[in-house]
Amino acid sequence: MTHTCKAILFDLSGVLYDGTRVIPGAPEAVQRARETGLILRFVTNTATKSAATLVVDMRGMGFDVRPDEMFTAPMAAKTYVQQRNLRPYVLVHGAIRDEFSGFDQRDPDCVVLGDARDDLNYANLNRAFQLCHRGAELIGIGMNRYFMDDGGMMLDAGGFIRCIEWAAGVEATIMGKPGAAFFEQVVLSTGVPAGDCLMVGDDAIADVAGAIDAGLQACLVRTGKFQPGDERKVPSEARIIDSIRDL
């Protein structure tokens, strides 16, 4: 079965850059895609920078990125909380906490849990557990196992979401990859069918398997957190390339 491709969804970290290092050929690959007339989306579970900061930082690295092309998991979580009029206990990174400051956070009826890094301490996780055990909805920002940074492989939010799910006996709503609702939101914004969208990522599960489950095409890159053996974790219809340069 052949598909046309009308939109490309780029994962960011591990595909376009690693930490502050641009992956060789990445800005050019994005530019080529744009010049071909493809619709571009930048799709990330990153929860340690606001969408606005991501755009500025990526421009500084030489990427032509436009604000309305950026889709982040925290943005999706915020929309979810807004649409349902929830009062969140927000356990997210300091860099994006302001985005949630508009919500009434007294007597929370949901928990928003993201890659809060050092704020993922016992006291805060215990509060999240207690709320969920009493019936608050658990909203996870992304469901990644780990990410790669200068300190090596680092524990991502997914494990902490699993921790609270298991201890409180609840199931989290995942905003971000690999959640189908998140991919659907991005696809909808492109105006083309899911089958005409190609997700490119370095996470075999969150990016590649998640996108294919949501009806998109997907391509795994052998950069970022990719490790030998990850090829076997992706569905057979996934494409695999060494680097975004080869797109």
Next chain:
Amino acid sequence: MTHTCKAILFDLSGVLYDGTRVIPGAPEAVQRARETGLILRFVTNTATKSAATLVVDMRGMGFDVRPDEMFTAPMAAKTYVQQRNLRPYVLVHGAIRDEFSGFDQRDPDCVVLGDARDDLNYANLNRAFQLCHRGAELIGIGMNRYFMDDGGMMLDAGGFIRCIEWAAGVEATIMGKPGAAFFEQVVLSTGVPAGDCLMVGDDAIADVAGAIDAGLQACLVRTGKFQPGDERKVPSEARIIDSIRDL
């Protein structure tokens, strides 16, 4: 099917006491069991006190407890590490850290993870994840979802073990309830068959279902962390009583 009962295994917190409060009638129930000629064992996943401290504290509360009747999950974890000559990264509560100080902890090839409370912070959990992701064995002290203390329901070690298991893609060896290996160790010490041992606990899963899975009889008490509905979580052969007083 009827069973004789030759040994009683008492869970501690929630069955004999709650925090510093003795559950009414508990010391007398233990004494009655002893005078009937039953073999007694005190079996706990508590990982915030050494076995010696537990014996002293319980005697202070009026319980006749003897050191060789005490079986704790940290003791089992220590034995496991010793027997296999492992080098542990030890993430346990300060109160029991000394028990692991004899091990060579450089270049760890296993992680011992227990109810370390405030030491369960991002940096330490990330270290545990990194080691397990590179192949270190994950050894969990107990696999409880939560415990009850003066602050209400509190997140126990189980969720953090699930966090590391899921993120690193490994399966933990559980030392403590509901691990079959732990129950077997206790049963062996009694000198009677598992079917003649009765486990009494307030945790439907870790105490009651775990004991029955390991071939023991089991009894759920409606004290401690027990909540309405827990009756439906235990196998049908479990007995249920309001309190240890009714044993």
